[in-house]
Amino acid sequence: MRRKLVVGNWKMHGDLKSNQTLLESITNGLQNLKNADYVVCVPNPYLFQARELLTNTNVAWGGQNVNQHEQGAFTGAVAPHMLSDLGCQFVLLGHSERRVLFHETNLTAAARFDASIKAGLTPVLCVGETLAEHEAGLTEVIVASQMDAVMATLSDEDFAAAMQVNMVFAYEPVWAVGTGKTASPEQAQTVHEFIRNRIARRNSDAAAHVRIIYGGSIKANNAKQLFAMPDVDGGLVGGASLDADEFIEICRLAN
Numbered sequence: 001m002r003r004k005l006v007v008g009n010w011k012m013h014g015d016l017k018s019n020q021t022l023l024e025s026i027t028n029g030l031q032n033l034k035n036a037d038y039v040v041c042v043p044n045p046y047l048f049q050a051r052e053l054l055t056n057t058n059v060a061w062g063g064q065n066v067n068q069h070e071q072g073a074f075t076g077a078v079a080p081h082m083l084s085d086l087g088c089q090f091v092l093l094g095h096s097e098r099r100v101l102f103h104e105t106n107l108t109a110a111a112r113f114d115a116s117i118k119a120g121l122t123p124v125l126c127v128g129e130t131l132a133e134h135e136a137g138l139t140e141v142i143v144a145s146q147m148d149a150v151m152a153t154l155s156d157e158d159f160a161a162a163m164q165v166n167m168v169f170a171y172e173p174v175w176a177v178g179t180g181k182t183a184s185p186e187q188a189q190t191v192h193e194f195i196r197n198r199i200a201r202r203n204s205d206a207a208a209h210v211r212i213i214y215g216g217s218i219k220a221n222n223a224k225q226l227f228a229m230p231d232v233d234g235g236l237v238g239g240a241s242l243d244a245d246e247f248i249e250i251c252r253l254a255n
């Protein structure tokens with residue numbers, strides 16, 4: 001039985017004061033929920049604050065992206081060990097906003113995935129098709145190419161390390177991210193099952209254990225049906241993670 005996971009993605013929102021209010025409300029609201037895992041991925045400047053307010057709570061924290069290099073002349077970049085230093089357990093990779101707005105590719109996602117697991121971080125690899133790809137019936141082709149680009153770079157030893165850190169996949173149809181449109185539970189289930197089968201081609205035992213979460217306009221009023229699907233192991237929540245009551249309710253539904 002896979003434990004459900006809810007990851008909040010704050011994107012580029014927040015300041016010290018509002019973060020404190022939000023994190024305190026979230027930790028209060030989640031303190032008695034013991035049957036699922038909860039994470040917030042905050043902007044890098046606030047990782048210190050997340051560490052301060054979330055240490056010894058049941059809410060973990062993570063980065064929204066990371067660079068594949070360990071150190072060097074990479075102005076503006078953050079290395080995996082820097083996230084680990086600040087107590088991050090998780091890191092989002094290949095988010096559609098990174099792919100579309102910052103031209104990141106399957107190859108950068110693969111290099112970052114590899115660097116993250118080597119630093120002991122749990123990567124949450126985001127995959128998903130655009131609206132045009134969806135309408136052209138290319139969902140599985142696109143998701144397969146995004147997954148295979150990462151899987152192909154992992155040696156057996158790396159794959160074992162990825163299992164050790166409990167790698168996560170997030171199916172995020174781009175047409176549903178931040179748009180208010182959500183994949184139906186059945187649509188999400190079909191793609192999640194496809195992702196699980198793809199992992200099983202590499203290792204069937206791993207496939208049974210890997211958590212595959214859904215992202216794309218999850219709200220308190222649609223989470224229950226999505227989380228009820230057999231291959232939907234939780235959610236990646238953007239907009240609704242900035243509203244304490246909504247986020248807590250989504251987490252409660254995962255619990």
Ligand code: PEP
Pocket residue numbers: 009011172176177178179180215216217218236237238239240
């Ligand atoms: C996201 O940022 O990954 C996301 C799913 O955003 P939203 O929930 O706002 O669609």
